[in-house]
Amino acid sequence: MCASPPDDDAYYTEAMEALAVRGLRRGMRAIDSPAGLRVRVGGREVLCLCSNNYLDLANDPRIVRAVQDAVEAWGWGSGASRLVCGTMTPHQRLERRLAAFKGAEAALVFGSGYQANLAAIHAAAGEGDVVLLDKLDHASLIDAARSSGAAVRAFPHRDTERLRRILDRCGRYRRRLIVTDTVFSMDGDLADLPALVELKRRYDAALCIDEAHATGVLGPRGRGVAELAGVEADVDITIGTLSKALGGVGGFVCGSQAYVDYLVNTARPFIYTTAPPAAACAAAEAALDIVEAEPQRRVRLLELAATLRRSWRERGYDIGESESQIVPLRVGEAERAVRLANALLERGFLVPAIRPPTVPRGTARLRVSLSSACGPSDVESLVAAVDACFAAT
Numbered sequence: 091m092c093a094s095p096p097d098d099d100a101y102y103t104e105a106m107e108a109l110a111v112r113g114l115r116r117g118m119r120a121i122d123s124p125a126g127l128r129v130r131v132g133g134r135e136v137l138c139l140c141s142n143n144y145l146d147l148a149n150d151p152r153i154v155r156a157v158q159d160a161v162e163a164w165g166w167g168s169g170a171s172r173l174v175c176g177t178m179t180p181h182q183r184l185e186r187r188l189a190a191f192k193g194a195e196a197a198l199v200f201g202s203g204y205q206a207n208l209a210a211i212h213a214a215a216g217e218g219d220v221v222l223l224d225k226l227d228h229a230s231l232i233d234a235a236r237s238s239g240a241a242v243r244a245f246p247h248r249d250t251e252r253l254r255r256i257l258d259r260c261g262r263y264r265r266r267l268i269v270t271d272t273v274f275s276m277d278g279d280l281a282d283l284p285a286l287v288e289l290k291r292r293y294d295a296a297l298c299i300d301e302a303h304a305t306g307v308l309g310p311r312g313r314g315v316a317e318l319a320g321v322e323a324d325v326d327i328t329i330g331t332l333s334k335a336l337g338g339v340g341g342f343v344c345g346s347q348a349y350v351d352y353l354v355n356t357a358r359p360f361i362y363t364t365a366p367p368a369a370a371c372a373a374a375e376a377a378l379d380i381v382e383a384e385p386q387r388r389v390r391l392l393e394l395a396a397t398l399r400r401s402w403r404e405r406g407y408d409i410g411e412s413e414s415q416i417v418p419l420r421v422g423e424a425e426r427a428v429r430l431a432n433a434l435l436e437r438g439f440l441v442p443a444i445r446p447p448t449v450p451r452g453t454a455r456l457r458v459s460l461s462s463a464c465g466p467s468d469v470e471s472l473v474a475a476v477d478a479c480f481a482a483t
């Protein structure tokens with residue numbers, strides 16, 4: 091038996107009804123096909139403009155093949171936590187590869203980006219320290235900071251002047267850790283890394299960046315916004331995920347050898363969980379091969395995104411400060427965003443309505459994330475469909 095007590099069920103039901111009234115109730119939509127630009131939903135093929143599969147690698151035949159080979163060689167499960175007996179040579183190979191890719195001394199792989207973020211921040215900040223967060227940092231970073239034991243200060247989104255004033259009053263803390271997304275996941279805008287580097291120097295702080303949406307996409311070699319901004323050597327800790335542009339699953343942390351050794355010995359999201367399958371590591375390595383060999387994927391993706399942003403800005407639509415493959419179209423109220431998303435689905439475009447609490451109240455939006463599998467005609471037809479839906483909704 092696993093039913094909850096009836097009173098609890100009444101509580102859950104009531105809470106869900108309250109969400110529904112405000113247009114905030116969410117459900118999951120099942121896809122009947124592999125991740126890709128065209129997916130089947132409810133028996134229909136639609137254009138999927140909401141995944142993080144930016145380079146169309148989630149179902150790439152070379153990666154699928156690498157996974158099949160790895161499963162043949164290593165089996166599926168890893169058997170234990172990394173420290174017990176779960177580390178296999180593919181884990182270590184991937185870590186050397188990731189460290190080289192990010193230009194860091196060392197790297198450590200985790201089962202997910204969420205776990206990597208918890209581990210990275212808990213190691214770098216605790217009691218007596220302070221974590222400085224951008225207000226729009228990813229939920230995993232906020233959870234990590236809040237549960238770290240450190241004091242937490244949030245600064246207004248990308249407001250480095252306010253951050254400076256907060257840092258002015260943080261001298262009493264033992265360590266100061268500035269934490270930022272590099273591409274913000276709901277807005278597609280970029281952190282001002284050069285300004286953050288300057289502040290970290292001036293205030294003797296450490297800088298931790300989450301390149302989840304940038305890894306494989308931005309920078310001349312796809313290494314991320316730190317590469318794009320030319321500040322890789324000034325970043326203390328880099329977090330990334332294997333599950334977005336790299337098309338697989340898992341997360342990683344890059345930093346100094348001393349820091350990574352410390353993580354191995356202290357990070358609970360590393361120690362108290364089973365190692366990811368060796369095949370997941372093989373998939374990530376195959377994805378890195380493709381990122382390095384096929385820069386045209388990210389070039390095409392960013393060109394298409396620039397075209398979409400230009401079209402929407404010309405129409406006066408509110409897309410904020412997006413500078414990446416993530417392009418939000420702010421419409422205000424949650425109900426309107428949901429109506430527009432439904433109307434777009436009717437026309438064959440899977441574009442999600444993003445509502446509070448994921449984004450601040452009154453800034454509900456349609457959030458488009460493009461993939462390198464899109465062509466110019468896909469972007470044109472999306473722009474036309476959104477125009478039609480705006481006129482009708």
Ligand SMILES: *Cc1c(COP(=O)(O)O)cnc(C)c1O
Pocket residue numbers: 202203204205207228230271275300302303331332333339340341
């Ligand atoms: C998606 C995301 C994560 C979590 O990565 P997973 O591998 O999906 O757990 C962490 N940080 C940011 C900014 C993200 O967008």
